[in-house]
Amino acid sequence: MSGGESDGSGGLVLLDVFGSPFAQRVRIALAEKGLAYKRAEQDLAAKGDLLRRSNPVHGKVPVLLHAGRPVCESLAILHYLDEAFPATTPLLPADPYARARARFWAEYADRLHFCGKRLWLRRDGGGEEAAEPEAREEMVAVLRALEAELGRKEFFGGEAFGYVDAAAAPFAAWFLTYERHGGLSVAEECPGLAAWAARCSRRESVAANVYPPEKVYELVQEYKQWVLGRK
Ligand SMILES: N[C@@H](CCC(=O)N[C@@H](CS)C(=O)NCC(=O)O)C(=O)O
Incomplete structure (x- = not known):
């Protein structure tokens, strides 16, 4: 290398x-x-x-x-x-307060991953099992918090796709997996966030680098069997 x-x-x-x-x-x-x-x-x-x-x-x-x-x-x-690479399109905003806020929400987006794992990585059932109610509630709370931060903006960064969008967009492709394992509907709970996820998925940078939702679901099922088989 x-x-x-x-x-x-x-x-x-x-x-x-x-x-x-x-x-x-x-x-x-x-x-x-x-x-x-x-x-x-x-x-x-x-x-x-x-x-x-x-x-x-x-x-x-x-x-x-x-x-x-x-x-x-x-x-x-x-x-x-x-x-x-300061000559490239910045992801973080220039204003210190907006930067701090973006860092907070990008870190918060990790909660989707950890919460999601509580929904899909369960030993019982074949994948469509009823989720632990607390895990489901936690996921809905995380989705709602993100939706509140997004507000009426196109992207978390405003009109431009930015730091929080890049941090959270990979998990938008997991929404289907969360829905199937958690018995929830992102579009019903958080229509604004579902619309943001759709906008992200149409973006070239995202489409080229993230598996489509059905593929994520399939891979998660395989991964789950592999992880549980090792225990
Ligand atoms: N906080 C880390 C998380 C990275 C992470 O969990 N990577 C996983 C793959 S999705 C990994 O390398 N796992 C291997 C291991 O845990 O041994 C980051 O944001 O980069």
């Missing part, structure tokens, strides 16, 4: 897994910024030396190598891209 500047990738190499929503955040951001990069798909079941060396603390993807130097954690990478 040279990470050289002469290969058109600007020395950017992304260690990722295509289906990882955290890695998808980074690919969406790179696409929005028009930055070229190379992907190095990782095997998380048998982590290689490069991943272990690049992210010795967590051993997780995504890791962005810039001229060989690793940047870990998806949100830190998005932030880094804004700072390291």
Whole structure:
């Protein structure tokens, strides 16, 4: 892995897994910024030396190598891209208060992942089982909080797709999985957020880097069987 500047990738190499929503955040951001990069798909079941060396603390993807130097954690990478490539379209707003607010909500979007896991990673049932009521309620509360922050705006960043959108858009493709496992309807509970999800899915940066909802559901079913089989 040279990470050289002469290969058109600007020395950017992304260690990722295509289906990882955290890695998808980074690919969406790179696409929005028009930055070229190379992907190095990782095997998380048998982590290689490069991943272990690049992210010795967590051993997780995504890791962005810039001229060989690793940047870990998806949100830190998005932030880094804004700072390291100031001539590209910014994701974070310029105003300090708006920036702090965007960071808060991007971190909050992680709740979709953890809450979602409580809905779909259950031992009983074949996938359509009734969810724990508290997990379902928590998911609805998270969706409503995000919808309240979105308000009447096109995107969380306003008219322009930004930091919170890039952080949350991968999970929009999981809404169908949350609905099927949680017995809920995002369109009924949060129509504004459902409309935002549809807007994101039509965006080239998102469509090219996120699996369609049915595919996410299928993969989650397979992953669930694999995880439960190991326990
Ligand atoms: N907080 C991290 C989460 C990254 C994460 O959980 N990545 C998963 C893939 S979706 C991973 O690498 N898992 C491997 C492991 O836990 O060993 C981020 O935002 O980058």
